[in-house]
Amino acid sequence: MSTLKINNLSKTYANGVKALDNVSLELENGMFGLLGPNGAGKSSLMRTLATLQEADSGTATLDDIDILNDPAELRKVLGYLPQEFGVYPRITAEQLLTHLAILKGITNAKERKELVNYLLDKVNLYEKRNKSVKGFSGGMKQRVGIAQALIGNPKLIIVDEPTAGLDPGERNRFYNLLADVGKEVIVILSTHIVEDVRELCTKMAIMNLGEIVYHGSPQSAIEALNGKVFQKIVSRDQLQGYATDYKIISNKMVGGQPLIHVFSEEHPQNGFEQVAPDLEDVFFSRINTSNVLV
Numbered sequence: 001m002s003t004l005k006i007n008n009l010s011k012t013y014a015n016g017v018k019a020l021d022n023v024s025l026e027l028e029n030g031m032f033g034l035l036g037p038n039g040a041g042k043s044s045l046m047r048t049l050a051t052l053q054e055a056d057s058g059t060a061t062l063d064d065i066d067i068l069n070d071p072a073e074l075r076k077v078l079g080y081l082p083q084e085f086g087v088y089p090r091i092t093a094e095q096l097l098t099h100l101a102i103l104k105g106i107t108n109a110k111e112r113k114e115l116v117n118y119l120l121d122k123v124n125l126y127e128k129r130n131k132s133v134k135g136f137s138g139g140m141k142q143r144v145g146i147a148q149a150l151i152g153n154p155k156l157i158i159v160d161e162p163t164a165g166l167d168p169g170e171r172n173r174f175y176n177l178l179a180d181v182g183k184e185v186i187v188i189l190s191t192h193i194v195e196d197v198r199e200l201c202t203k204m205a206i207m208n209l210g211e212i213v214y215h216g217s218p219q220s221a222i223e224a225l226n227g228k229v230f231q232k233i234v235s236r237d238q239l240q241g242y243a244t245d246y247k248i249i250s251n252k253m254v255g256g257q258p259l260i261h262v263f264s265e266e267h268p269q270n271g272f273e274q275v276a277p278d279l280e281d282v283f284f285s286r287i288n289t290s291n292v293l294v
């Protein structure tokens, strides 16, 4: 069992944006979901933990490795799937993984071949091993991305926004693969897609404007909203008025009309009906919701 401890991590970019504001988290083996809207600071946190950028202050340790002061040690036990996994042109899946295994220091050719075959099989691409990665679908490329992140038996795997652009079938296959991987190591899944966390994670954090605004299990976050979420179909020109009178936490179109969810300690009456809260309600009630009407 590994433990990742992040304490008071802060980072302000040269342009004055505070991307990390005293971030503290403690994670153990399993799938951890880091949920936040675009610009929340997720990639900044992932890149810092992956030793690709420095923090201004704070500490981060993985067991006895001091991540910020000893990046070389961390890299030995890190698997990283960045937001943009650069794919090499005209190279087969097998060649790409072999190349990356060499870069990761697996020098024994026999051992390397066995590992690459094992990984291709694990991500269900063995049959496609001689095909050019360039022609792969988004989901297949992400599976190559996971295969390369598994080289070298990592203790910590970071995947940054991995499901963006995948169709539902590909997303499902990717979920299954991640769930399988996540049993024995720490996996941090950074995403703005609530479904990713609902499907996969037993622990989560919600990040907004550089701060952790929730840390715990998805279930207890949902329970905390029990009896406090109400919905109503309204007309589009009433939306602004409702936004003034109620705390709207989400707004989606149903059959061409806005269906709003509001947060309220008491029943708001006025045609609202109580609904069972879900993880989307949790997400939108915890982040700045000033853009729900856009």
Ligand SMILES: Nc1ncnc2c1ncn2[C@@H]1O[C@H](COP(=O)(O)OP(=O)(O)OP(=O)(O)O)[C@@H](O)[C@H]1O
Residues within 6 Å of the ligand: 013, 014, 015, 017, 018, 019, 036, 037, 038, 039, 040, 041, 042, 043, 044, 045, 161, 192
């Ligand atoms: N190198 C940089 N220089 C200046 N500002 C940056 C830099 N990288 C990120 N930012 C800003 O820091 C904030 C956090 O960005 P970050 O990419 O960490 O967020 P995110 O949650 O990963 O969002 P996304 O899903 O869009 O990647 C944003 O306001 C972003 O514009």
